[in-house]
Amino acid sequence: MIGEGGARKLQDLLPGEAVRTLDHAPAFRIPGASPAAVVFPSNEKVTADILRLASEERWGVVPAGHGGGLYLGNAPERAQLVLSTARMTGLVDYEPADLTLTARAGTRLGTLQTELAAHGQFLPLDPPGAADATLGGIAAVGWGGSLAGAFGGPRDHVLGVRAVLADGTAIRSGGRVVKNVAGYDLHRLFVGSFGTLAVVSEISLKVRPKPAADRTAIFTAPAWLPLQTLALRLLSNPWPFAACDLLSPSLAVSTGATETPAAALAVRAMGPDAAARDLLDRAAALASGEGIRETHRFEGAESEAFWKGLTQTEVLADDALTVRVATAPGLSSGVLGEAHRALAPGASLEFHAHASAGVVRLYVRGDAGGFAAWTEAVRRRAESAGGHAFVERAPAGVRDRLDAWSGTGSAAAVARRVKAAHDPMMILSPGRFADGI
């Protein structure tokens, strides 16, 4: 709740249409929380004013881009406001010859990629929901996508940020150059912090030349295990595949990898034309040696569109449980095996795995009564493999019983102190993050 006095002060800071109730901005709903309003500051100064007010009033503030990531994490304990950076868009600085750019946090990745493509460059990031996601949102969640195994994730591309702390102080970390070790790299810390440390207003990123060729080979098999084994064999060679993703039969069909349901392995090669074609030919030769057929090859725009489709593999049904598991690449098989084994009768499992990054996204549908036990089993398996499991999405009843996070163990105390150094009054997304932060 926001008192009348506070609401008036908020209105004074922002023009009418920059404050909306959740009824008029349903994209910004947060499961398990009821913010009074969503605000859309147009620049960093207004952002700072809002946060200063929120600190005075002790409101909980949940930062957002266009809202696509708000369902992630535990429900915030206090959430009076959602603060969206969606109106803070555009390039601040872009010098193609430097392979760097600075953009406002509300800029959508798809818009940026279009601008970069015009200069023969791209940003090799393709997390879930990529094209519509804002740069700030991608940084806050910190996940990579299919390209992460080859190119690194968001934290490997962020060179610096401007941000606003919970008390309204504007700060910067890093810079605009590709090599910089001055000071503490708080910008790296902000990546993956789920908006609990600061509201990032501006991000400097490093970009790459866009490869001349983009080609994809699809391999199918009746079962996923031989394809996972093939993926690991491909990765054991010094062949620089851009991506290597495993898809369950339904997802293989819905993404266009196959026409009839079958487990599929999609292998992407990006680079000079001859090199890309040669890489996939080698993959096909290795696969053939294992009795696995290549069923499809995409090139150019078709290849690009296919992988763009893979950023949308989410099963968005309200009754689905989504869990994201991260382990060393070779241990994904164990996770997938356990995920299948622990399924309750009548439940169905679909999956999308980034083989070279060791990330597996699992989608379960069925009786929600069995979800918690299944999640515990998968989480235990992930943790015993030295990894962790994150509950991305769960139906309402299940959500409250599960911690979205595995937790950081011995690092938790330092994590809490680092949080306190940034946001001692727990203004930003309290309770949403790991370790009870």
Place this chain on the structure above:
Amino acid sequence: MSGQISRGLLHELKRVVGAEGIRLRPEERVVYESDAIMTTKALPSAVVFPRTAAEVSAVVRALARADMPFVARGAGTGLSGGAVACQGAVLIELARLNRIRLIDAPNRRAIVESGVVNLDLTHAVEPYGLHYAPDPSSQAACTIGGNIAENAGGPHCLKHGMTAQHVLALEVVLPDGELIALERDGRGYDLAGLFIGSEGTFGIATAATVLLTPLAEATETLLADFTEVEAACRAVSAIIAAGILPAALEMMDGAAVRAVEASVNAAGYPADAAAVLLIEIDGPEAGLGEEADRAERLCIERGARTVRRANDPERRRRLWAGRKGAFGAMGRISPDLLVQDAVVPRTKLPAVLAEIYRIAERHRLRLCNVFHAGDGNLHPNISFDRRDADEVARVQQGSKEIMHFCVAAGGSITGEHGVGLDKVDYMPLLFSEDDLALMRRVRDAWNPRGLANPAKVLPSGRACVESRGIALDGAR
């Protein structure tokens, strides 16, 4: 904080590391009074040599109980005074933590202790077709722990990134002695990512899970020489603009080339060039020759006099030995050397270099440039004799002007050597008081009593009290 070791503390330290694991006599400690920058020296109260992470933890716990500051050191190859023992700190030498605990080739990772030498790690994993990509010039001596503290780079970080892109997890001893694990797989804050580059002021990394990179199938190394430095800079921009991302793109100016060619690492660089470009392109065999041809053409179009290809591993090794031996080669020119570490946007290189030469002329400095041209990280090297007070003053003034110009051009005060002690007073050029206040709070979250590597990175009221020698930060 006391600079003297009490009898009780001494007894405790000996109990942990053994009597032979501690050096107390002044003549034994003086070896550790500086790192490779040698301009600031401070005698540690003692030097201890733990053998395991558990011993590091116990040593730090004992020091914390005695309110004694400490500084960790790997091989002492740092170029910013990061391993100098300020305020009578106890120096914790990590060389004995030199085990490679695990090589997991199928998962392209290894678990290594902080004292493992960078190049030794690469050699150990080469039989698996892998290497450790961050390759500072000092890699034959520097340690993984030091690389982590500084977020070290090297010529090949243009394509592969810096240390931070190659660390998956850290084992860290906090300043109170607690041993913790920091994972970077998204299960919580990227505390390991924050720790990397914190220059020993948050605690001591005792081991790391590192990412290994497959050895490229094929490599083409080109050496292009130019009669004008500006032409070489234009060639660098042209290569990047053409969509070629070399594995490495290094430049040396004429003065640096002549120093190298007069040294033991003479590599056949053309001694009359104004600048040479060392370009390395790697990847799958198919199409690599064509990429190298394109790079060669671009160099010639931008004014290269000749472009040579190193066609065999030995020739390639010699070219790189020449480049990596550049700093050492300066030692022949004069008793002392100031190695600056500045970074500017690549497109500003021509203007910045021109200004650096003007500054050198104005102050009559013996200056040459060696740098990672691909990412705008330059190392102006100024040779001098510390016994010549007038020259020292000119060097101080010149290096200060260079630093200010680089920052004004949109760059940073340090690309890879770290702030350490050397550049503390330059931090306000980049960061506001609010920025620095936040960094202090973050540091205090790790290091609440200020015992871990005091007087480094952030400006504070206290100087490195015990220091003697020439401070060449130039900002004072």
